[in-house]
Amino acid sequence: MKPLERPSPDMRARLLAAARRTPAAPPGAWRRRVAGVGAFTLAWTLLAAVAVRPRPDWGELPVDALVQTFVVLAAIAGLAAVAGLSRGRSMTGLGVERAATMIGVGAMAVLALVVAVDPRGPSTKLFTGAAMGAHVIPCDLMIVGLGLPLLGAGLLPVARLTLSRPGLVGSAVGLAAATVSHLVIRFHCSIGGAGHAILGHVLPAIPLMAAGAWASRARMLERLGERFHRFRQELEEKQ
């Protein structure tokens, strides 16, 4: 359509000089970051599972329902993490169609799990009405509380990338964090019923996904990093 513009030699020299002064992610940074997120997730999950204390009646629960529950939740968390942490063919994150499909499939699988498997699965005590509401809030708070550090860790690897859909990437990481927290809460919660499972275990995924989308769009981690860098520089200058 149009002949190419040629950058001037000055522009080229300016860039090369600026690049020499600007710190860059070292080779292999991506692998290290993703491995770090995996290690942190594993450590956090184990620590949280111990901290919230597992329920005492594990031996009495139906094995098939337990297996289905944990396999489905782990698969959803994995799928959402792939959607969130994929760099795509053009280094700009997963495409909209694939990411939306993954998030949609994940959300549908969680709902299918709580409606079809839960009533005969790990949750045994049934509550309705106000009693259910009172028991929902602690689960909500625990899932959000456990998920926030995972969300922060999950967003770290993509912090320096320019993503074409940062909100979508953030919400996928939020779904992964919420599902891992959901898995941890399953070790602990003995309250049953689809109502409790949806309101107490699935609903907290929404604020975590929203927080992920917001943090990713607003480049919160990059800003925090820059602020921390400036603070450290000021501290060094004072000393």
Place this chain on the structure above:
Amino acid sequence: MVAVTVAFVACGAPEGEGMLAGWMTVNSRPPLERAMDRFAAGDDAALAEVYDLAAPAVLTFLMGLCRDRALAQDLTHETFLRIHRARGLYHQGAAVLPWAYTIARRLFLDDVRSRRASKVVATGPGPEAGAGGGGDPTWMPEVAAAGPSPEELLADQELSQVLDAALQQIPEAQASAFRLLKGEGLSVAEVATILGTTKGAVKLRAHRAYESLRALLRTELRGGEPPSARDQLEKEPRTT
């Protein structure tokens, strides 16, 4: 997430491939991607090569978006600095130019937003400046290759100016889809990745851009434009 991490770390290892297959893959890749591979692997000198190969396309793309040479140069500089900062995150096999276009477009949109927020009057031309081929008098595209005749070059340049002026009058999303598809020759999938949307939406935006451009150019060229230029402009949208 842990299993995913293991899969990611394992999948990213080109050493896992056969030596011959790896050699063939590396050597059949375009020079820009090969230079980027070396740069990502720690070869600082390869940045100059990446810049030489990609900067003209990025600068041209940005010139089309902002029509302000100084701003386009600044944004090109920032685009390559971002690529430099993220070099350790690059994975072998990724397309460099769509990545650079995405960064460039994001920087341009950020710049527009910050200007709007600080109520600074933009120095670029408004839509009314379109008829004259843009408000930046310094914007004279240099000729990269000495193939076509001077007459052809002049016709192309006139056509390019008229088209650029018309592109300023349609929404940015439509103009970007048009530029990337027709100007840069990218595939629909690549443009969808750069614009952060679906392939269907790209086709729709491009179609709307064609329609808008056709209407604008019909009005624009009704005066004294040579018929050949008009024919080219009329034909161009139908080629996709």
